[in-house]
Amino acid sequence: MNDKKEKKARVKAGRKRVRMRILTSLVIYTLLLVLIFLGYYRWFPTRLSNQLASVFGLRVTYFLREYKHFFIIGFYIIGVIIICVQTATRYVRYVDAISLSLTSLVDDDAEMQSLPAELKDIEIALRDVKYTLVKNENAAKMAEKQKNDLLVFLAHDLKTPLTSVIGYLSLMNENPDMPEEQKAKYLGITLEKAYRLEELLSEFFDITRMNVQSMVISHVKVDLTMMLYQIADEFYPVLAEKRLTAVLDVESGLKVSGDADKLARVFDNLLRNAAAYSYPNTCVCIEAAREADGIYVRIKNQGDEVPPEKLALIFEKFYRVDSSRGTGTGGAGLGLAIAKEIVELHGGRISVSSVGHEMQFMISLPECQEGNTEELAKKEKNPEKHRFLGRRKKTPQSPEEDSEESLEGARGVPLEDGVEERKKE
Template sequence: MKSKGAKRKNDYSKLKRKVFLQISLITVTAAVTVYLLREILRGQFGDLIVQFLVNAFHFNYSDALTIYQLVIRNNMDMILFVVSLIFLVTLFGFFVSWFTKYFDEISAGMDKLAEEYNAEIILAPELDFMENKLNQMKNNLGKQKKAALEAEQRKNDLVVYLAHDIKTPLTSVIGYLSLLDEAPDMPPEQKAKYVGITLEKAYRLEQLIDEFFEITRFNLQTIVLNKEKINLQFMLQQMADEFYPMLTPKGKQVSVNVPDGLTLWGDADKLARVFNNILKNALAYSYENSVIDISAKQQDKNIVITFTNQGNPIPREKLETIFEKFFRLDTSRSANTGGAGLGLAIAKEIVNAHGGNIFVQSNTEKTVFTVVLPQKQEKDKLSA
């Protein structure tokens, strides 16, 4: 059943009423005209015709009357038909011209959709439903264009950030290599220190170059899932172990709380990338000497995985945009922890491809990323 709002959107009643009145007016006018013409030709106008024949052609009255009866009165129906047809065609032409002005207004309104300025589209009162639709389309197009420009600007800003980030470790690599080259007799301890720093900066440089490729790959790649049965506890524990070297220097820990035997159906490689990106984000923005909790449980037909960390809260206005492409919560941290702003956006794409959902909640006490995934697809259940 259609809602009242939908009915108002497609309310043709005003236009129907206007068209009905116009057609009724044409019909009544035509009928009155035919009636009057018949009475005129039969009445005094007939006498005027006879008198005109007598005066103009010098017929006697009886001959003129005979001519009038043979030519006009006996062919009254045919004359009225021809006159009525001409009259109706003329009126119909006026009606068509009047009606097509609505198409001209709609066409002009559609032209305004492509215009840059935000002038409101105004049509005739009978087309208010169409006016509302065109203005809504114009507003939507304006919002989409604004969003596209903002996304493009974020992407351009990110390229600038990455270019700067690449230059910083590259400068360090060149500087320390130059020192090593200029001082071949450098003490072993100092040499080892410089080599370690150079290697660290080289790894950072490699990471940033990978992120450049990630931008292109994210825009062009179509996600194809290769699903299999996943032991969730094993996957999350293995991932936590891999992060141990990055956690230890700042006294951070990861606690994995997943029931034994909890499984789900999905693409293991891509879901590992989702969890990796979330954990990497939690690691970057959590307090020192804090614990990052990873928990999972079955809820109805879904598996719910949460990543909880203690850190500065995410501003409310940024909770929605944190999953957008090229969004980075804190651009000032790009040299150490900031990435291309793609990790969470890619995570969302992968989760959506699995038919799941991902969202974040944040307050002064904790930040919680939640991933909801279907444990099995319906077709999988049928074949199980």
């Protein structure tokens, strides 16, 4: 905002300088003509008249005396025309210089043309535009290169588990009398490799979707409280495998207007990120509360501190903090970029901080107001859209049913032992 005000002020100052220069030229020329006019009336009747008479004769002298006012006005008009022509010529030179500078904007190798002193503000603005264009182009090239590299890696990674799956299945097919214990072992390995294939294919589709048009969201009423409890419950196996515990401090009755599936993907991506980079035997904290300007969700975990220069790029597409592609943390580097896009499509904001060993993602979303809820209900032809992700047993018929229906009603299972809840006092 301050930069825009400064640019407007510089443009106004430049225009003012040009106007003052033109006005100064006209004033100086007018004063010069006034001096000539006064001198004409003072010296023409005597000295100048005699000199003109001796050179041009009495008839010419009489003519000059008779039409002296017309001559003075004519000289003044001619002078004004000359000043206007000079000013117009200067502006034409300005336009030519700006045109050359604009041409250099689309040419990466071309140098920016230096503009006259009066146009320094425009030159600075054009240099800023060129810098931004070059920066965006370089970022796009880097993202394209990273995407192509990831596609090569994914193609290689897909081949490894697929070869294992085919090998173990072929082995079991060729040995139908294989002992059950060995067959169960091979089936377990095959299933594990199949899950790995599923993860790799999911990454592949994420990469291909980045070239498709921006995602579209549908607005329905979403029970954010229930969503967070349900996602935390679903993550119990992932967290337990890494010896992590989810701790929830979520205010009841939090409602937002948005796309339930896409919002769930945001928290899914953030929890996967937290699980991948947390120290063992630590907690992943999920906090949600209603504040003055909306609903805030904070997801915290304990892990290595991220340097500020890497933290600034954490939401960029295909960017990875550790630059690795191990099965533990390796991925396409799209999860956080997708989360940011979804949050902003919902009119919210997402930020990240890393202080010491604590990493925190903070999401703000606008709260669903009662008026918005009634409008959404009218637009919905199917009341089942009020369900979160289509997993709830029924649509609540009253606020009492809605408040009494816990996570058990959403999934039919209680919270796992690894998911703790901190009751708000």
